[in-house]
Amino acid sequence: MPDDMILEMRGISKSFPGVKLFENFDFRLEKGQIHCICGENGAGKSTLIKMLSGAYAPDDGDIYFDGKKVSLTPHSAMGMGIQTIYQEHTLFPLMKVYENLYVNQELTNGIAIDAPRMIDKAAEVLNYLHSNISPLDVVGRLGSGGQKTVEIAKALIQESKVIILDEPTASFSQTEIDHLLTIIRKLAGGGISIVYISHHLEEVFKIADRVTVIRDGQKINSYDLKDLTEQILIHDMVGRDVSQFYRREETSIGEVIFEVRNLSGPGVKNASLIVRKGELLGIAGMVGSGRTELADLLFGVKKATSGKFLISGTEVKIGSPFSAIRHRMCYITEDRQSTGLFLILTLDRNIPIASYSRTRTPFAMPKVDERISEKYIESLKIATTGVSQKAMFLSGGNQQKVVLAKWFATNADIFIFDEPTRGIDVGAKEEIYKIMVELLRQGKAIIMISSDMPELISLSDRIIVMNSGSLVAELQNTDINEVNILKNSIGGSLQ
Amino acid sequence: MISTNTIRRLMRHENISLFLVLLFIVVVFAVVELFGIRGGNLSKVAFIQPRNISNVLMQISTTGILALSMCLIMISGGIDLSIGQMMSFLGTAMATLLRVYGFSELGMVLTGLALAFVLQLFMGYLISRTKLEPFIVSLAFMTIYKGLTYLISNGSEITITDKFTFIGQTYLSITDRFRIGMPVILLIGLSIIMSMTLKYTKFGRKVYAVGGNSNAAYLAGIDVKNHKMLLYGLNGLFVAIATMSLMSRIGVGSPLMGEGKEIDVIAAVVVGGTALSGGKGNIWGTLIGVLLLGIISNALNILGVAPYWQYIMSGTLILVAVVLSYLNSMRTTTATANK
Numbered sequence: 001m002p003d004d005m006i007l008e009m010r011g012i013s014k015s016f017p018g019v020k021l022f023e024n025f026d027f028r029l030e031k032g033q034i035h036c037i038c039g040e041n042g043a044g045k046s047t048l049i050k051m052l053s054g055a056y057a058p059d060d061g062d063i064y065f066d067g068k069k070v071s072l073t074p075h076s077a078m079g080m081g082i083q084t085i086y087q088e089h090t091l092f093p094l095m096k097v098y099e100n101l102y103v104n105q106e107l108t109n110g111i112a113i114d115a116p117r118m119i120d121k122a123a124e125v126l127n128y129l130h131s132n133i134s135p136l137d138v139v140g141r142l143g144s145g146g147q148k149t150v151e152i153a154k155a156l157i158q159e160s161k162v163i164i165l166d167e168p169t170a171s172f173s174q175t176e177i178d179h180l181l182t183i184i185r186k187l188a189g190g191g192i193s194i195v196y197i198s199h200h201l202e203e204v205f206k207i208a209d210r211v212t213v214i215r216d217g218q219k220i221n222s223y224d225l226k227d228l229t230e231q232i233l234i235h236d237m238v239g240r241d242v243s244q245f246y247r248r249e250e251t252s253i254g255e256v257i258f259e260v261r262n263l264s265g266p267g268v269k270n271a272s273l274i275v276r277k278g279e280l281l282g283i284a285g286m287v288g289s290g291r292t293e294l295a296d297l298l299f300g301v302k303k304a305t306s307g308k309f310l311i312s313g314t315e316v317k318i319g320s321p322f323s324a325i326r327h328r329m330c331y332i333t334e335d336r337q338s339t340g341l342f343l344i345l346t347l348d349r350n351i352p353i354a355s356y357s358r359t360r361t362p363f364a365m366p367k368v369d370e371r372i373s374e375k376y377i378e379s380l381k382i383a384t385t386g387v388s389q390k391a392m393f394l395s396g397g398n399q400q401k402v403v404l405a406k407w408f409a410t411n412a413d414i415f416i417f418d419e420p421t422r423g424i425d426v427g428a429k430e431e432i433y434k435i436m437v438e439l440l441r442q443g444k445a446i447i448m449i450s451s452d453m454p455e456l457i458s459l460s461d462r463i464i465v466m467n468s469g470s471l472v473a474e475l476q477n478t479d480i481n482e483v484n485i486l487k488n489s490i491g492g493s494l495q
Numbered sequence: 496m497i498s499t500n501t502i503r504r505l506m507r508h509e510n511i512s513l514f515l516v517l518l519f520i521v522v523v524f525a526v527v528e529l530f531g532i533r534g535g536n537l538s539k540v541a542f543i544q545p546r547n548i549s550n551v552l553m554q555i556s557t558t559g560i561l562a563l564s565m566c567l568i569m570i571s572g573g574i575d576l577s578i579g580q581m582m583s584f585l586g587t588a589m590a591t592l593l594r595v596y597g598f599s600e601l602g603m604v605l606t607g608l609a610l611a612f613v614l615q616l617f618m619g620y621l622i623s624r625t626k627l628e629p630f631i632v633s634l635a636f637m638t639i640y641k642g643l644t645y646l647i648s649n650g651s652e653i654t655i656t657d658k659f660t661f662i663g664q665t666y667l668s669i670t671d672r673f674r675i676g677m678p679v680i681l682l683i684g685l686s687i688i689m690s691m692t693l694k695y696t697k698f699g700r701k702v703y704a705v706g707g708n709s710n711a712a713y714l715a716g717i718d719v720k721n722h723k724m725l726l727y728g729l730n731g732l733f734v735a736i737a738t739m740s741l742m743s744r745i746g747v748g749s750p751l752m753g754e755g756k757e758i759d760v761i762a763a764v765v766v767g768g769t770a771l772s773g774g775k776g777n778i779w780g781t782l783i784g785v786l787l788l789g790i791i792s793n794a795l796n797i798l799g800v801a802p803y804w805q806y807i808m809s810g811t812l813i814l815v816a817v818v819l820s821y822l823n824s825m826r827t828t829t830a831t832a833n834k
Binding site (some may be wrong): 299331333 | 696699718
């Protein structure tokens with residue numbers, strides 16, 4: 001291994017129950033290099049970071065740090081100087097900047113904690129990063145950009161040699177992005193190596209020395225920036241096995257049932273879309289592009305600041321999930337355990353609960369609730385011991401079916417699915433697809449958000465691509481393919 | 496003839512283990528008294544005399560009524576610490592209305608109910624609209640009520656001699672020595688109403704949904720904020736009813752009449768199988784919890800256990816109940832994890 005190599009992975013393999021994610025994977029990081037990792041949602045970027053930071057141990061293969069073979073744990077990785085800065089903030093919001101920088105490694109003067117010295121050193125580092133943050137500022141009052149700067153300062157104070165940044169610019173303004181990129185270049189100039197993960201091609205092309213593309217845990221290629229073009233990058237990121245595609249039968253598409261015009265709200269800018277009876281509208285985009293925020297606005301979970309809703313051509317107000325349900329909408333959320341299910345309640349208390357909003361009677365008859373629950377357990381083939389089983393004892397696929405049953409019982413016409421098959425095994429996935437196609441055949445409309453490219457492509461009649469909170473493209477028929485979706489999802493100003 | 500099927504269904508009932516514990520404790524105390532201090536003479540055992548049983552029922556009626564609405568609040572994931580001091584406040588306030596301001600009994604009842612409802616509804620408004628812990632908000636209300644109580648009463652009892660005796664002095668005599676007081680009838684009636692509410696109304700079903708997962712409840716179209724707020728308002732009504740029942744029985748509005756009641760009530764609800772984390776619990780379990788604590792205190796009295804030791808034994812029992820329910824919940828989470 002040449003001297004200028006700081007971190008190297010050789011022949012790494014890692015699998016999870018049912019998924020082989022990494023196989024014989026190589027990765028090399030030079031001293032002072034800014035190395036960007038690109039890949040689709042689910043390509044294995046997070047797993048790679050977790051192996052580099054010691055959170056996951058690879059099943060096979062070796063990791064070398066500074067020429068020596070090492071085995072990484074979160075603790076040893078930090079000790080060697082590998083610092084990971086995750087997408088979510090990991091600082092203590094109520095503590096001051098300098099206290100955060102020295103958490104658990106406070107400087108002392110032999111007897112007590114030496115605050116003045118810590119404040120001085122913190123000021124020095126922040127100054128080096130061209131930041132106007134004071135060591136005495138409270139972290140929670142800083143913006144996202146400021147907090148990221150503090151995390152980088154923390155890495156510097158710990159004398160890190162490698163800093164891994166996972167999607168650092170999510171929810172950043174353009175000035176904050178520019179400032180961060182300047183800081184990173186300065187760090188690299190000072191000999192620190194950077195692993196930079198981003199969905200934004202613009203940033204990658206601005207900052208990278210070298211780019212590695214991964215797909216399904218395989219290293220596809222590594223390039224020096226000068227050899228790389230957007231075409232090559234996207235070409236490398238796409239390309240799935242055809243066998244992963246579900247074959248969907250055609251259904252007939254009717255008139256427009258749901259429409260929004262110029263909808264804006266938290267995380268979404270000026271979105272307009274229509275969906276017709278019997279049509280599946282796919283929403284594509286990278287994680288963080290505002291897809292879930294859009295779904296939240298459509299269903300009234302978050303309040304829209306402006307825009308119009310029309311159902312079958314009539315303008316309606318949707319300001320809460322209750323009003324959305326009254327207008328025959330339903331929303332199968334991304335995280336079924338925390339927002340879809342009542343885990344500690346029985347199935348006959350999970351399934352009828354949303355349909356309470358559809359009738360005016362104050363009464364709820366246990367017998368009726370049981371009958372409804374039994375009906376859907378049978379028609380959706382939910383594997384359970386009966387209506388009195390608690391939802392937490394079901395498998396992921398069956399839990400998802402309970403969520404579906406809850407909404408089917410409301411007799412909805414407009415279905416919003418957010419990641420309908422996340423964490424569900426292949427067999428159960430196909431069952432969910434069949435159920436969705438059956439809905440389309442009944443003339444229901446579906447809006448489906450998905451990060452699963454084969455799912456999106458094979459199920460959608462039409463696809464809208466989101467990027468940074470805006471709807472940037474609409475794809476139909478033969479335009480629907482991975483290259484087009486990806487180009488629009490990560491394009492930014494390169495388009 | 497009871498079929499095995501019925502027995503099996505009975506054994507699976509959610510309150511069965513609690514009920515068996517109650518039976519067990521009754522038998523143990525009766526046996527201890529029989530052989531411990533009565534020398535084996537069954538007719539002398541005070542614990543199982545009809546008169547004692549009607550006394551116990553009367554004694555638990557106040558805690559029982561309070562526990563009914565507290566049970567709903569706790570199923571929904573909330574808690575209300577203010578009920579004890581609120582009782583003292585309402586008691587002294589209502590007695591003052593009757594004595595000093597010459598209110599009619601009906602006027603006093605309606606004013607008391609309205610006042611309690613509005614005040615607790617306001618507390619519920621604060622709890623449901625902010626992210627403040629109900630624990631802290633109700634603690635603040637508790638302190639405010641305590642101050643109000645002393646402002647009204649100046650620290651002394653307010654007697655209501657010969658007025659408002661309807662609840663306290665009305666009995667249903669089953670035999671000479673076994674009679675059921677109005678407060679007990681109130682408790683039974685309200686229990687049936689609350690139990691039916693939980694089981695047969697959307698309002699009741701939503702209580703479990705809100706406590707089970709308030710995010711999912713909101714997405715399922717439940718107005719979580721208003722639902723929580725209403726529960727606190729409802730609790731206010733029950734506090735008013737409990738206060739009137741006690742005041743009518745003892746003939747005074749006392750600044751100490753609710754002292755420490757919140758602890759008894761919460762303990763009974765928890766022993767009755769309601770989870771502090773919400774989503775789980777029921778009225779009949781709560782009633783068994785109330786009975787259990789009431790019977791234990793009564794039996795310890797009869798057995799002549801010193802009051803200080805009574806506290807220690809009651810506290811230990813609550814601890815055992817909570818630990819058992821924790822172990823039970825651990826078992827279910829492990830079962831999920833292994834899935």
